[in-house]
Amino acid sequence: xxxxxxxxxxxxxxxxxxxxxxxxxxxxxxxxxxxxxxxxxxxxxxxxxxxxxxxxxxxxxxxxxxxxxxxxxxxxxxxxxxxxxxxxxxxxxxxxxxxxxxxxxxxxxxxxxxxxxxx
Numbered sequence: 001x002x003x004x005x006x007x008x009x010x011x012x013x014x015x016x017x018x019x020x021x022x023x024x025x026x027x028x029x030x031x032x033x034x035x036x037x038x039x040x041x042x043x044x045x046x047x048x049x050x051x052x053x054x055x056x057x058x059x060x061x062x063x064x065x066x067x068x069x070x071x072x073x074x075x076x077x078x079x080x081x082x083x084x085x086x087x088x089x090x091x092x093x094x095x096x097x098x099x100x101x102x103x104x105x106x107x108x109x110x111x112x113x114x115x116x117x118x119x
Contacts, residue, residue, distance in 0.1 A: 010047040010100070014087075017053025024050045024057055028065055035061075047100075049090060056087040058094060 013031050015022035027050035035042055045061050050068060059068035071090040072079050080089040094100060 009044055010049070010095070011042070011045050012049040012051065015050075015052045022052050024052050024055050024068075025065065027051060028057075028068060047094065049094075051087045051090075054085050054087060056085075056090045058090055 011031070013027040013034075015024070015027045015030075031048055031050065042061055047058060048061060048063070048068075049056060049058050051057075056071070057068035058071050070086055071093050074080055074089055074093045074096075076093065080093075
């Protein structure tokens with residue numbers, strides 16, 4: 001969960017890099033299970049991240065697996081080196097406070113949700 005002084009707009013499902021059976025897609029499946037079993041956990045989520053500790057993908061709450069994509073920039077302008085861990089680039093590029101706020105504030109579903117959110 002990512003905390004920003006309000007209900008969590010981001011969730012990261014991180015699998016064990018040392019476990020050969022743990023993949024970004026098993027992390028994706030785990031999020032689908034959570035959505036079915038405890039849907040209220042995702043009420044305010046805008047950003048979902050799946051990772052096996054090295055590889056990582058980012059998507060929205062309603063995105064199918066094919067829409068979870070690699071985040072390629074830390075500063076939003078230049079592409080990170082190909083040798084950089086995808087998770088590292090994603091965390092630094094998305095969850096830097098100003099970038100994260102921008103991602104959340106430009107999301108249409110958060111704009112709709114904000115009406116119902118207590119201040």
